[in-house]
Amino acid sequence: MSTLLDRVALVTGGSRSIGRAIALRLAQAGADVVIAYRAAESEAASVVEQIERMGRRGLAVRADVASANETAALAQRALGAFGRVDVLVNNAGIMHGGAPFVTQDPATWTAMIDVNVCGTLTLTRALLPSMIERRSGRIINLSSHFGHLGGENFAVYSGTKGFILAFTRSLAREVGQHGITVNAICPGTILTDMNRAFYAPERQRARSAELPLRRLGDPDDITGAALYLASDDSRYMTGQCLDVNGGSVMV
Numbered sequence: 380m381s382t383l384l385d386r387v388a389l390v391t392g393g394s395r396s397i398g399r400a401i402a403l404r405l406a407q408a409g410a411d412v413v414i415a416y417r418a419a420e421s422e423a424a425s426v427v428e429q430i431e432r433m434g435r436r437g438l439a440v441r442a443d444v445a446s447a448n449e450t451a452a453l454a455q456r457a458l459g460a461f462g463r464v465d466v467l468v469n470n471a472g473i474m475h476g477g478a479p480f481v482t483q484d485p486a487t488w489t490a491m492i493d494v495n496v497c498g499t500l501t502l503t504r505a506l507l508p509s510m511i512e513r514r515s516g517r518i519i520n521l522s523s524h525f526g527h528l529g530g531e532n533f534a535v536y537s538g539t540k541g542f543i544l545a546f547t548r549s550l551a552r553e554v555g556q557h558g559i560t561v562n563a564i565c566p567g568t569i570l571t572d573m574n575r576a577f578y579a580p581e582r583q584r585a586r587s588a589e590l591p592l593r594r595l596g597d598p599d600d601i602t603g604a605a606l607y608l609a610s611d612d613s614r615y616m617t618g619q620c621l622d623v624n625g626g627s628v629m630v
Contacts, residue, residue, distance in 0.1 A: 381610035384409035387461040388609065389453075391415040391444055391502065392471030394423035396571035397521065397598045401468055402426055404602035405609060410466065411436040413457045417443045417471075436461070444471045444498030445490070454505035464506050466517045466609040469499040469543075474573055476533035488535045495539035499546070507554065516559040519608045520547050524567045524624045540565075544620055551618030560617040562608045567624025569596040591626030 388405045392398035393414025402412045403426065412430050416423040416439060423439035430437030438460055442453035457464050472495045475487035499520060510516030525533055526540030544563055551561040568574065568586055578586065578595075587594050604621040607613050622628055 381606050381612050382409050383466070383606075383609055386410045386465040386609075387413070387457070387463055388466035388468065389413040389415065389457050389464045389502075389506070390468040390470055391442075391498065392417075393468075394419040394426055394439070396573070397566065397569060397601050398468070398470040399426050400598035400602050401470065401605045403429055404599075404606050405466065405468075406430040406433050406435045406437065408606055408610070409435070410609070411461060413438045413440060413461070413464070415440050415442045415444065415453050415471065417441070444502060445493035447497070447501050450498060450501040451505050454502060458506075458509060463509060463513065465515065466519070467503065467506055468519045468521070468605060468609075469502060470521045471498055472521060472539075472573075474533070474536045476530070476536050478532055480532075480534040483535070491535055491539050495536075496542050499543060503550070507559075510559050511554065511557045514558040516554075516557075517609050517613075518550070518559065518561040519605060520561070520563045522547070522563045522565045522620060524565050524622065524627045526565055526620075527622075527628055547620065548618045555617055560608075560613065562613070562617060563620040564601060564604050564608070565620050565622045565624060566601050567596055567622075567627040569598060569601065571598060589627075591629060594625065596623070596625055 388410045390402045393402045394416035406412050427437035427439045442449040520543050522543040523540040525537040526544045529537045547563040
């Protein structure tokens with residue numbers, strides 16, 4: 380069984396949905412966990428309470444990863460509280476779309492790039508020096524099956540997730556010499572709070588029928604991949620993407 384005993388993880392977007400599920404799974408495996416959240420304060424406090432009930436240390440830090448200053452402060456808060464971050468999970472993301480590209484407000488492009496791309500870059504850069512110094516670290520970036528396939532009416536969102544895949548592979552080449560692995564997870568259609576806004580019940584049924592597994596995903600379906608990539612079980616794996624999507628890339 381994969382163990383993270385006495386390691387420290389930082390999960391962005393950790394108060395809800397996939398981030399929450401990953402934070403709790405890592406704590407269950409023995410990690411102390413810092414969760415970053417933007418607005419869901421009560422949900423973040425609930426996650427910390429559950430982590431502490433497992434006998435691990437938890438810390439919730441309010442930070443908008445679209446802000447370089449707040450992201451830098453988040454990294455310093457985590458390092459100050461725990462002395463190190465062994466596992467970084469860049470999970471925070473937003474999605475705008477559902478309409479043809481030519482009709483979309485350019486302001487939505489900037490918002491998605493700031494969170495999905497710049498947030499990942501800024502936090503990773505802030506924590507890498509300490510990982511390099513210790514010659515150890517696990518970086519896990521959340522992409523999407525849209526990063527492989529593209530998504531009709533989701534051109535910019537898909538582009539940000541494709542960027543995450545290229546960044547993951549490129550950074551893995553740079554930092555492997557320092558004992559750091561960099562991998563990605565590509566979820567499919569997961570019933571997160573964000574996705575429920577785009578998938579009415581009838582669309583959920585139709586989408587389920589299209590998938591080989593005949594169901595949409597749940598946030599808990601992603602946690603096994605995250606635990607594997609965070610643990611020593613994946614110590615010889617880097618620059619890869621684990622597709623957890625019910626078979627959507629085959630459709």
